[in-house]
Amino acid sequence: MSCVAPNRTRMPPALSATIVMRRQVSALVVIAALMAGCGATQLETKKRQEKADFHYKLAAGYFHAHSVDLAIRELMQSFQFDEDYPESRYLFGFILFGRKRHEEAVLNFKRALKRKPKFFAARNHLGVTYLELERWQDAIDVLKPLLKEPTYTTPYLPYNNIGWAYMKMGQLNQAGKHLRMAVFVNPKFCQGHRNLGLLAEKRGDPQGAERHLEDATRRCPKVATFHFSLGDLYCRAHNDAKAEAAYKRCSELAGSTLLGRRCAARVDLAHNGGCQ
Numbered sequence: 569m570s571c572v573a574p575n576r577t578r579m580p581p582a583l584s585a586t587i588v589m590r591r592q593v594s595a596l597v598v599i600a601a602l603m604a605g606c607g608a609t610q611l612e613t614k615k616r617q618e619k620a621d622f623h624y625k626l627a628a629g630y631f632h633a634h635s636v637d638l639a640i641r642e643l644m645q646s647f648q649f650d651e652d653y654p655e656s657r658y659l660f661g662f663i664l665f666g667r668k669r670h671e672e673a674v675l676n677f678k679r680a681l682k683r684k685p686k687f688f689a690a691r692n693h694l695g696v697t698y699l700e701l702e703r704w705q706d707a708i709d710v711l712k713p714l715l716k717e718p719t720y721t722t723p724y725l726p727y728n729n730i731g732w733a734y735m736k737m738g739q740l741n742q743a744g745k746h747l748r749m750a751v752f753v754n755p756k757f758c759q760g761h762r763n764l765g766l767l768a769e770k771r772g773d774p775q776g777a778e779r780h781l782e783d784a785t786r787r788c789p790k791v792a793t794f795h796f797s798l799g800d801l802y803c804r805a806h807n808d809a810k811a812e813a814a815y816k817r818c819s820e821l822a823g824s825t826l827l828g829r830r831c832a833a834r835v836d837l838a839h840n841g842g843c844q
Contacts, residue, residue, distance in 0.1 A: 643656050
C-alpha cells in the first residue's frame with residue numbers, strides 16, 4: 569500500500585474568486601428580495617391602518633352627532649381593514665356598554681388594550697364595565713396600573729372606582745383609602761364625595777355621611793342621584809322636612825325617568841311622615 573497522499577486537483581485562484589463572488593451576489597439578491605417583500609408588506613399594512621383610521625374618524629363623528637347606527641356601520645368598515653384597530657375597538661366597546669351588552673364590551677376593550685397597552689381610556693372603561701358586572705376584583709386588577717402612570721391625567725377616576733369595588737367587597741379601610749385619594753387629587757370630584765358619604769354611613773357615621781353627601785349636592789347641584797342619596801339619608805335619620813326637600817329636587821331634575829318617579833313617590837312619603 570502506498571503511503572503517499574494522492575494528488576488533488578486545485579482550483580485556479582481566479583475561478584475560486586469568481587465562484588465566491590457569484591455566491592455573494594446571489595446572497596445579496598436574496599436579501600434584497602426579502603427586504604423588498606418586507607417593505608411591501610409594511611406599506612400594505614400602513615395603508616390598511618390608514619383606511620381603518622379613516623372609517624374610525626367617520627364613526628366618531630357620527631357617534632358624537634348621536635347617529636349611533638351610522639357609527640356602528642363605519643366601525644364595521646374599519647374592522648374590514650384592521651380588525652383590531654384599537655380606537656375602533658374602544659369606540660365599539662363604549663357603544664356596547666351603553667347598550668348594556670357588557671360582556672361584549674369587555675371583549676372589545678381587551679382587544680384594544682392588547683394592541684395598544686397604553687390606551688388609558690380603554691383600560692378605565694374596562695374597569696368600569698367590570699364594576700357593572702359586579703366583578704369587583706377584576707375591576708381592581710385592571711384599574712390599579714393606572715395609578716402608577718405619571719402621564720394619566722385623571723387618576724381620581726380609577727381611585728374612585730377601585731374604592732367603590734373595595735366597598736362592595738366589604739374591605740372598608742381600603743375603600744376609604746382610595747376614595748379619599750380621589751377627592752384629594754380632585755377636590756371638585758362630586759362622585760367621590762358622594763361615595764365617601766355612602767361609605768361613612770356603612771361605617772355607622774351618619775354625621776360624616778351627611779357632610780359628604782351635602783358636599784356632593786353643593787358641588788354638583790344638578791345631579792339627581794346625589795339628591796336621592798341625600799334624601800334617603802335624611803329619611804333614615806327621621807328628618808322628614810329635609811328628606812322631602814331633597815326628594816323634590818331629585819324629582820325636578822330627573823323628570824319622567826324611573827329615578828324621577830321614585831323621587832316623586834318619596835316626596836309624598838316624606839310629606840306624610842313616612843320617614844318616621
